[in-house]
Amino acid sequence: MSPASAKPVDRQLPSDEARELLSLTRDLVQRELHPRAAEDEAADRFPREVFRTLGEAGLLSLPYGEQHGGGDQPYEVYLQVLEELAAGWLAVGLGVSVHTLSCHALATFGTDEQRDRWLPGMLGGDQLGAYCLSEPQSGSDAAALRTRADLDGDEYVVNGTKAWITHGGHADFYSTMVRTGEDGARGISCLLVPAGSEGLSAAPPEHKMGMRSSPTAQMHFDGVRVSRERLIGEEGQGFQIALSALDSGRLGIAACAIGVAQAALDLAVDYARTRQQFGRPIADFQGLSFMLADMATQIEAGRSLYLAAARRRDSGLAFSKEAAMAKLFCTDTAMRVTTDAVQVLGGYGYTQDYPAERYMREAKVLQIVEGTNQIQRLVIGRHLTGK
Structure with a gap:
């Protein structure tokens, strides 16, 4: 069973341009990511040329201004692109998030002269x-x-x-x-x-x-x-710059986590529809259908959380607490959903014949990078208590 069988998520997007961008992303995922993700992961092979392809498509510069070669897209749109990429191949989705994080310092805190000199090259698509x-x-x-x-x-x-x-x-x-x-x-x-x-x-x-x-x-x-x-x-x-970058980067990790969780859910649903036990699809059994329902609900809640934080960012509102909440909830959700997906597939979920076990291994790191989830709880608690 291939993850390419997943159905597109029904999204509410702010513009026709954003809808075209998501369509382009899905096409690239199907053509460039799905066919090689499992093989390259097994071989520890870094797909540098995939990032050049994404750069040529304008997907390495989405949230930055057009005057320096960026896509001038709101974070709300950029994060949904990340989710689609991560659903196809987390290494690529997270790589785009890291590249965006790496450009943040210059784009946000650099002088006009520095931005004019270096930012176009960083956003041009060929650099990582x-x-x-x-x-x-x-x-x-x-x-x-x-x-x-x-x-x-x-x-x-x-x-x-x-x-x-x-x-x-x-x-x-x-x-x-x-x-x-x-x-x-x-x-x-x-x-x-x-x-x-x-x-x-x-x-x-x-x-x-x-x-x-x-x-x-x-x-x-x-x-x-x-x-x-x-x-x-x-x-x-520098520390102020680092924390500012991490607030935005944590939203990228949240979006990537929901992408992995969505891919795992799609795989589990397709398997449950076709796997027969006791004369009928296992999706017909209440115990399993309730598990799928919980997985889907958690994913939708996580997606809503990271998009709400992104809209605050796009509106110029403080979003540090919301970013920490999104990172915490979405990555914990990814861990739960991918673990449940392995359970739905049973013995097959534990083999490399299906990507469920890879999704579960990938989800774990998202609870650690760009601030562990214990640090996210610390950040949230300090906001709540005024510290």
Whole structure:
């Protein structure tokens, strides 16, 4: 059974242009993603050329302004594109989300001169970005990062190691948080580091439970010299930049999670309709049909949650709490739904003959990346208590 049999989600979109964009995305998913996802995942093969195809279609720059080569789409639309991509292949959907996250610092906090100089190339479709915040000893406690950048004339000299970097070793640029001052959040700054910089290298990729075709690696900075012109924002503003990017990035993860959950539900429903036991389809049994109903309800609730947060963002309203809620709920939903999909398929769900087991392995990482779900609860709690 192929995931390509899934029916399109009925969506409410704000414009004819958005509807055409979703139609284009679905076509690309069917032609470029479904035929190769399982094979490339099994081979740990990074589909770099797929991202070039998406770039040519304008899907790597959707939420950014047209003046710099972006698609000028509201986040409400961009996230639904991400959901469709993730439903076809999470490594691709999450890769697009990471690229968008990597462009955020320059697009939001860069000067006009910096944006005019570098942003068109980053949004042009051929480049792919990476976001460097976490380190081996500072994940959830990001303010404890140690990678240091010392000013030497007109250049920063960067030394340290970044960890868990999606696209590490394959990206064309790295939005990197470094320590330029005192300990804590106030001493962190943001540098836009080009790939190919002398002293910048990638460790061998991590061996992961899922998302094997998406490279994740440590990045080593050994005396990397970065022009002072590539400082984004002011010195000491890096932690603010990082948190701003993560608020938006968490919505991307939420959308990807719903995409994976929807793919798992579609697979489970198709299987339940055709699998015969005791002389009738197993979908006719109440115990299983109730399970499918719960899965569908959770997915719709998650989709509504991330879209509500996106609309707040599009309207210029605060959305940090809502982004954390969406990331928390949607990724927990993806874990529950994919686990239930394996159960619906029974023994077949545990084999690689069907993608259910891959969906379940992929869903787990979404509860961890861009802030664990424990951190999301902490963020939500602090908003509720005014801290």
